Amino acid sequence: MKLLASLLTAAVLAAPVFSAFAAGDAPKVAKPDLVKGEASYTAVCAACHGADGNSAIAVNPTLAQQHPEYLVKQLQEFKSGKRNNAVMKGFATMLTDEDMKNIAYWVASKPAKAGFAKDKDLVTLGERIYRGGIADRNIAACAGCHSPNGAGIPAQYPRLSGQHADYTVAQLNTFRDGSRANSQQMTQVAAKLNDKEIKAVADYIAGLR
Template identity: 70%
Template structure:
């Protein structure tokens, strides 16, 4: 009889403990979200990038991209892929080698907080072609309009498609060529699009993008 009573007491205690623990978990709510990016640390870490990308991310060198006001999710992805080797670039691979994921996040969100300076289209003879490609694609080769992913004004879509407006034409053209030639391999969709474009079309749309705002 005593053993049965002891068993019942133990079972009741266990059940009560489970209810209390469950109630505590519910009261505590979900796990807290990760800490906000530290923009001050991001600015400090970006110091090593200034020589190529300028102090506020508005690169003045046509072959180096403007990074200011870029979607932070996109920047984090690119930095991680430079570090892993998925996106090949000898200079950038060396620059990111010592960065942690937190460093990358802090830098990316700091850059996103900086205002991008506008650019300008320069090629009058091809700007109309560039606009047609950007806004309407090249239907006879099943090339979708750039605007369908990067938006009509080039602002892009966070975490999916980067901001393009105002980007240096030389840099945009070089990336399209790298996608086309298989040098840059970290976006299958862009590889498939660029593979169908010739040099004149690439230069025309890159120049048009530089003037978007």
């Protein structure tokens, strides 16, 4: 009995030591460095995307409040060439994965400014496509992936709310003609939209909030 008690006591005493060792062995994921992120963003990105991620140039996307995982993915795909853009490839090539993460999390922490729809004649059509799709042509509602208010779904689908209509039109066109090929889902959707529908949904997105 004494021997059994001694063995049980030894096992109990050893358990916390083993657990602590196992926990200490777990890989640590580095947190993004927002100070470095701001410095890198200011040096590389601010001229085109605005000092706080709110682009003042309609053909360049607003990045503020965008999901950081999505931004990292896009930068990696610009760098690898999976997303074809000569200008962005040049900038992305300068960045390490750590730089991308720091930049993405810093700009995601900045509030996005509200946008506005401009074309009253198309806004109703844009809303109908965004919220309900076009059933007879098997076009899914944008809201299904990007949410009713354009907030998107972190790591999967980008935030669209308030995005410049000119930029959204350009991206839908590149998905449609195949020059942007890093989302099969968006390629399939855009292929079914005509110019008027693309313009309408892009303008509606600009006013989402």
